[in-house]
Amino acid sequence: MILRSFFSVLPTFLAFVGLFLNYAQISVAVDLDITSADSIKEAASQIAWGAMKYYTGNNTGDVPGNLPAPYYWWEAGALFGEMVQYWYYTGDDTYNAEVLQALQHQVGDDDDYMPANQSKSLGNDDQVFWAFAAMDAAELGFENPPDDEPQWLALGQAVFNEQASRWDAADCGGGLRWQIYTFNAGYNYKNSVSNGGFFQLAARLARYTGNSTYTDWAEKLWDWWADSPLLIEDKWQINDGTSTTNNCSDASAVQWTYNYGIFMAGCAYLYNHTEDTKWLTRLDGILNTTLTRFFPTSMGDKIMVEIACEPAGNCNNDQPSFKAYLSRWMAVTAQLVPTHYDTIFPYLRSSAQGAAGQCDGGTDGITCGREWNTTTWDGRYGIGEQMSALAVVQAMMIDVDKDLYVPYTNTTGGTSKGDSSAGTGSSSSGSSSAATETITTGDKAGAGILTTLVLVFTLAGAYFLCTE
Numbered sequence: 001m002i003l004r005s006f007f008s009v010l011p012t013f014l015a016f017v018g019l020f021l022n023y024a025q026i027s028v029a030v031d032l033d034i035t036s037a038d039s040i041k042e043a044a045s046q047i048a049w050g051a052m053k054y055y056t057g058n059n060t061g062d063v064p065g066n067l068p069a070p071y072y073w074w075e076a077g078a079l080f081g082e083m084v085q086y087w088y089y090t091g092d093d094t095y096n097a098e099v100l101q102a103l104q105h106q107v108g109d110d111d112d113y114m115p116a117n118q119s120k121s122l123g124n125d126d127q128v129f130w131a132f133a134a135m136d137a138a139e140l141g142f143e144n145p146p147d148d149e150p151q152w153l154a155l156g157q158a159v160f161n162e163q164a165s166r167w168d169a170a171d172c173g174g175g176l177r178w179q180i181y182t183f184n185a186g187y188n189y190k191n192s193v194s195n196g197g198f199f200q201l202a203a204r205l206a207r208y209t210g211n212s213t214y215t216d217w218a219e220k221l222w223d224w225w226a227d228s229p230l231l232i233e234d235k236w237q238i239n240d241g242t243s244t245t246n247n248c249s250d251a252s253a254v255q256w257t258y259n260y261g262i263f264m265a266g267c268a269y270l271y272n273h274t275e276d277t278k279w280l281t282r283l284d285g286i287l288n289t290t291l292t293r294f295f296p297t298s299m300g301d302k303i304m305v306e307i308a309c310e311p312a313g314n315c316n317n318d319q320p321s322f323k324a325y326l327s328r329w330m331a332v333t334a335q336l337v338p339t340h341y342d343t344i345f346p347y348l349r350s351s352a353q354g355a356a357g358q359c360d361g362g363t364d365g366i367t368c369g370r371e372w373n374t375t376t377w378d379g380r381y382g383i384g385e386q387m388s389a390l391a392v393v394q395a396m397m398i399d400v401d402k403d404l405y406v407p408y409t410n411t412t413g414g415t416s417k418g419d420s421s422a423g424t425g426s427s428s429s430g431s432s433s434a435a436t437e438t439i440t441t442g443d444k445a446g447a448g449i450l451t452t453l454v455l456v457f458t459l460a461g462a463y464f465l466c467t468e
Ligand SMILES: *[C@@H]1O[C@H](CO)[C@@H](O)[C@H](O)[C@H]1NC(C)=O
Pocket: 052, 058, 059, 060, 094, 095, 098
């Protein structure tokens, strides 16, 4: 994967160098007045356009739902989820047909977001980002697919059922592994984002359907995770991952925004649904650490920073999008736990203004950079930068549009049809899938979302040179 990334970013890098040499500052920028709905919508529209420029899947001959290299399949799922949110926040349906097509095209043979040809980069976290997009569609009242196509809620349930079946009590007493397939690097890793993905999905299904089976699973996941070195509960520190090779006795402590956001929002859905204060305490703990750790006062006033890679300038192609997820999950937490709105929103407002201020780069003059603490474009660009800026800017609609509905449940407006046994069919249990046989050792590659620095360090020099 590293080598593939190396070569795939090289042309972009060289093109960029060329562009930079001829670069003349263009006085265009994304203006944002966070007190004006029109201004937020206009800014979001410009940034969304910049994100969707990367997407070629609706062009003749291309494949709906895929992003071109160097972006992995999971990030496309995240993008389409964000574009569902874009429509919800702004009412602009320009991209809806493409988004619906993409979310349907990638369901795979078993209607479970495991297309066979993505096996090489398909971990539990990769799969769950597509399930989140389907849940966004269900909760936000996005257009339902035609009856003969898989429905949003059923897609979420299919992914839930499969991930529940992957619960691995044999190693480390439980939890999910990062990877689904034994042949993928990272199969021994049990990480927070995969476990948090299952946790949040269960929480959302619990709230949407009211079915207590999902609440039970969310509890079970939390209990295992909180007892493992993945959470240091007295500090509310979320670690990235741990390994089955030493029975999960220690953890990689690298700190990522999305690991916090994924559990924070899961707790918010559960608290909103159950009103059990234990979820509120957990939410508080995670939120406290989030606000101190990812909004460091030394790097601006309430500005979100991906501290593990942004200051050092060594984010890979996945990581610039992580602030999009923390932004979205803080925003939905504020909606679901209104008592926390006034705690959360100052951080989002300040970050939104910072993000929009970074969107004055590139040849179009509205390309978004990465570091939200300065209004001079930092020279970074990519779909992750666009997605992060879009998420935090469009969340400002919650502030100005008091009629914006909170995510639906099946009793408050949600109309998506479910199937609680989706994903329990014969061919859908991961490592037993036909995909296993078609992958040879020579195809072995790292998986989609590369959060651990272990692999990065291996080729650090070349990798950083070419991506940054
Ligand atoms: C693909 O979508 C983009 C953005 O909506 C649009 O500009 C373009 O015309 C579409 N292409 C095709 C072939 O439909």
